[in-house]
Amino acid sequence: MEVLAIIPARGGSKGIPRKNVLPLAGKPLIAHSIHAALAATRVTRVVVSTDDPEIAAVAKQYGAEVLMRPDELAGDIARSEDALLHVLEELERAEAYRPDAIAFLQCTSPLTDSDDIDGTLAALDTQQADSALAVVPFHYFLWSQQADGSADGINHDKSFRLMRQQRQPEFVETGAVYAMRTEGFRTAGFRFFGKTVMHEIPVEHWQEIDEPADFRIAEERMARMARQRPARTARTALPARIAALVMDFDGVLTDDRLFVSTSGEESVACSRSDGMGIEMLRKAGLAMTVISKEQNAVVAARCQKLKLECSHGIDTKLPLFRRWLEERGIGIADAIYIGNDINDLPCMEAAGCAVAPADAHPAALAAADIVLEHSGGRGAIRELADMLIASGRIAATQG
Structure with a gap:
């Protein structure tokens, strides 16, 4: 199966200016996603979609191809799906290239590794699904506030507390990896369509870089995982x-x-x-x-x-x-x-x-x-x- 990994990376991050090229553990943030994609055995091609020349230069330096996107696809309210469709359209126009599936990767998830990508793509393939996503298990109780100020359970009955083993398993969308059949995605225009399946990744791989403190937390977790990695002979x-x-x-x-x-x-x-x-x-x-x-x-x-x-x-x-x-x-x-x-x-x-x-x-x-x-x-x-x-x-x- 021909799989194109696409990493959208805008230059106009508001929360953390220049976030995608800021250093994390010795290399730019986006480089971590590029490396994971290049190392994934099910991925055959890696493209970064960006509007920013610096991001483009960094992406090329770390081994990805680059497609520059127009300004109208790079604003604060631009959809990631539109950037993905733009890449597919440009590659088909220039090269008649039509991959069987795409892996949509978020460069703000630097702890994602190649196994997470391969596993999500494998779930798409082996379960004959149309779309897939990476998830982590969720065991917490969610509450909502009602109009009168009272609290009510969302995923549980507040009058009866079940033990974890008795509850239906729940999962959180990590935002790190999505996989889609190309033709179905072109038709739907959204990342979830048809039969959607999940691939569970390690909880320690789940982190979004949204705040400045997230860089420090991610580096600490990377260092801890490196120390815990079994020694290989x-x-x-x-x-x-x-x-x-x-x-x-x-x-x-x-x-x-x-x-x-x-x-x-x-x-x-x-x-x-x-x-x-x-x-x-x-x-x-x-x-x-x-x-x-x-x-x-x-x-x-x-x-x-x-x-x-x-x-x-x-x-x-x-x-x-x-x-x-x-x-x-x-x-x-x-x-x-x-x-x-x-x-x-x-x-x-x-x-x-x-x-x-x-x-x-x-x-x-x-x-x-x-x-x-x-x-x-x-x-x-x-x-x-x-x-x-x-x-x-x-x-x-x-x-």
Whole structure:
């Protein structure tokens, strides 16, 4: 099923100005939704709909496509559904593109993860529904105030208090994920139509960013969830089939220092043992490349020495990462990405396995499936090479 994920993001937030691009846990708010969508296995394409050039630039940086929407679809009373329909119409007009379903994601729900998206889409598919939404269980008693000032129960009889086990299960719409069959949505013009089903997500993933304090609360919850995440061994974290290794350069193949001579020539510090690790992986037949943000001759020179493919001066790495894999017929789930800083996060979150050196930025460490014992430029790649060869999972892809 061809699934298009659409993330509407207006520039004119009134409650928190510039909310969608404000930093949360080391990256812009909207980047969290983009990363979750890119990592969802049921999503085949991710588009951000916006009226704002800064949001557009950030969305592209973190790997999403962008469609600019007209001003009349970006006002305070503009419907999200109209932005979704605009994306569908523009893609059909420009590319004759008609997805089977769409996933409507809210960028103000940064705790949403790829499983929440995949689960909602799976409910749509397996239950043969027309529309679906992400929910959390609700066990509270609701009250309303009557015209005479008295209170009355909404979801319960106030004269008889049932225990939780005796009550009919109730659920709250999280506002984070919606899924719709495209043709039915075009006809209905609203997110709920036909047979609607629910997908229950973890309560800890439910949070809307509406007030300034919500940023602090979300960061605290993210940090807590990261600490509680079960430790993964190399055996459980590595893909069952390892077909590619993609590397950042500075902070991975180097120790992240730059030396400048009196004549202005630049040099970096690398590890000979890392070079041996790369040679071992080459002999094992593993496809490898380097994607670096740095526009520096030293990057190309070192990669040429190591007989590595290299692309440098790349500000937005994820599109190149995906294209490089596609050209070689390698699925992203079979690829390992090793990075050390926030510009590596989109690739780390999309890859089948994300690896970080011991001295990586905290955001990269949190995103990593495997954190190495060695630092960048000081044996990290050799440690990873030994790990991959010992796993016995390398699938030779080079002739």
